[in-house]
Every structure is written in structure tokens, then in C-alpha cells.
Amino acid sequence: MVKRTSAPRRGSRAISRLATPDRLxxxxxxxxxxxxxxxxxxxxxxxxxxxxxxxxxxxxxGQALEWLADEMQRRCVAIDEGLS
Structure with missing residues (x-):
């Protein structure tokens, strides 16, 4: 039998995940x-x-691939902004 536990609530100290230099x-x-x-x-x-x-x-x-590339690039910018 699998023991079920409730998920920690957002903002609780139990799930405090600081971004370490390795993760960054x-x-x-x-x-x-x-x-x-x-x-x-x-x-x-x-x-x-x-x-x-x-x-x-x-x-x-071609247009679909260019759109996909633009979306990927937009997300990379968002990730980079979030890291800084």
C-alpha cells in the first residue's frame, strides 16, 4: 500500500527551493x-x-518552423530574464 501525503501548500517553508549556482x-x-x-x-x-x-x-x-523558432527564442529570453 502506498502512503499518501498531502502536497505542501505554496509559500510554505517546506518547499523552499533556492536556486543554487549549479542549478542556475x-x-x-x-x-x-x-x-x-x-x-x-x-x-x-x-x-x-x-x-x-x-x-x-x-x-x-517554413512559416510554421519560423514561428516555432520565434516562440522558442521568446521563451529563452523569458528564462534569461528570470535568472537575472
């Missing part, structure tokens, strides 16, 4: 990696958007 470094590194991935996705999106074979499908896929 890991978050910063993850943000940088995510940012690099977003640049790669944006590049693929621009390449797809410019393909003449099937302009409608490729243009949509």
Missing part, C-alpha cells in the same frame, strides 16, 4: 542550447519557405 548554470546552459536549436529551426524554415517545388505546402511548413 544548468538553466542558463539549457536556455543557450534551446536558443541555438531555435536558430537551426528558423534556418530550415527559411529554406522550406523558399522552395519552388510546392510553394503552398513548403511555404506553410
Amino acid at each position: 548554470h544548468l538553466l542558463q546552459e539549457a536556455s543557450w542550447n534551446l536558443s541555438a536549436i531555435s536558430y537551426c529551426i528558423a534556418s530550415v524554415g527559411r529554406d522550406l519557405a523558399g522552395k519552388p517545388n510546392n510553394p503552398a505546402a513548403m511555404d506553410s511548413a
